[in-house]
Amino acid sequence: MWEPIPSWAVKQILRDYGGEPHPDRVAEIGRHLWVPSGRPFHYSDHKRTVGEVSLMETDQSAFRSTTGRDVSEDGILSIGVVTSGQTQMGRSGRTAEVVPTGGAYVLRSWTEWTVEMSDETRGTVVRIPEHRLRERGIRVHPDRVRLDGAPSLAGPLSSFVSSVVRPSWQSTAVGEDVVERAVEDLVVGMLLETSGYAMDSEELRTGLCARAAGVISREHRSGDLTPAMVATLLGVSLRHLQRAHEQNGVTIAAVIAAERTRSAALLLVAPGAMTLTLSEIARRCGFGSTFELRNQFRSAYGVLPSQYRADAALASEGRALTS
Incomplete structure (x- = not known):
């Protein structure tokens, strides 16, 4: 036999999920959760x-x-x-x-x-x-x-x-x-x-995006990497590669730029790379110039690389003070 879950248990679950145990919310969720009669309930995460x-x-x-x-x-x-x-x-x-x-x-x-x-x-x-x-x-x-x-x-x-x-896992950026x-x-x-x-014929075309992502992940730091080069490395035509990405609403050039921007974000906050200039970071991540890096970074993160680095440094100092 099943019986409605106790309200205290719903409140605990909501708190664990980061939600506010408002009475109406507790009642709504409680109408759909049941526990075995006569058996204690526990939940942890x-x-x-x-x-x-x-x-x-x-x-x-x-x-x-x-x-x-x-x-x-x-x-x-x-x-x-x-x-x-x-x-x-x-x-x-x-x-x-x-x-x-x-x-x-x-x-x-x-x-x-x-x-x-x-x-x-x-x-x-x-x-x-x-x-x-x-x-x-x-x-x-x-x-x-x-x-x-x-x-x-x-x-x-x-x-x-x-x-x-x-x-016990201490996170870093x-x-x-x-x-x-x-x-x-x-x-x-x-x-x-x-x-x-398993991919059918249509999905095989979109699955090409996964293979392209692997190539871009490995090769994006090279400033010579272009959509045409990715297509060559995959053994397909550039048009075929472009159409596969268009099915997902993106372009191959945008995927390359996003990967380079992600690498730049990592370098900007890495303790061992704090002395690198923006020009050096741009070159190491495959960008043609610091101007290109700034434009892509602001589009992706909403701030310029220098501000992103400064914010990360302040956050790191704050964690050090509280630890």
Whole structure:
């Protein structure tokens, strides 16, 4: 038998998620969360946000979540790995899908699904903007939840998330940027290796973007890297490469510029690179001039590189004073 979750438990969950336990909010969520009669309920988590990606590790007793909860965010995907126990997910008119220990799932919206955990369950969740995956050549299937089999990267992804969300991990600007990229790479790899996400002829074209991203990641520091060179390295025509990126609403030139800008941001805050001039950073990151670096940086971060560096230095001093 299931009974409504106690209000104190809803308040705890809301606080853990960073929300305000307003009575109306508590009542709304409480109408859709249930726990086994006569069994104590507990919930705990560790979480951290790095850039646009949210990471969480959860540990909870049995509960049931019915459809209708207003907790989804447009454009945000939840990619989860069950590390202990199992999770059952279903919705009206469909057979429920069971995600066992070691299994993984992708949810576009929690509001459409009934989620049930009949026993103690632990897991990790990555919440990432869907556009980040589209830009890597991934197409999310809205009607698929459980990833087939046990993806080989589910374990590494979960272990990495678990280590990062722990309070013992001391973050830095450089570290968070690397973690964000590593998590995205693991998610993309896990989806690509899963049979349910095998690319068809259309997706193979968009999958070219993922290969191009790998080339750009390795070669963007060369000032000679151009869209034409990326196409040559991939063995495809420039037009074919451009069309593949246009499907995702971006240009290959913009992807190259974004990668160079990200590298410049890392150098600007790296302790060992504080003496580098903007001209040296521009050259090391593949920009043709400091003017180009400033323009791209202001477009991406909203500030000039010099201000970005100064703000990072102040933040670092603040952390040192409080530690």
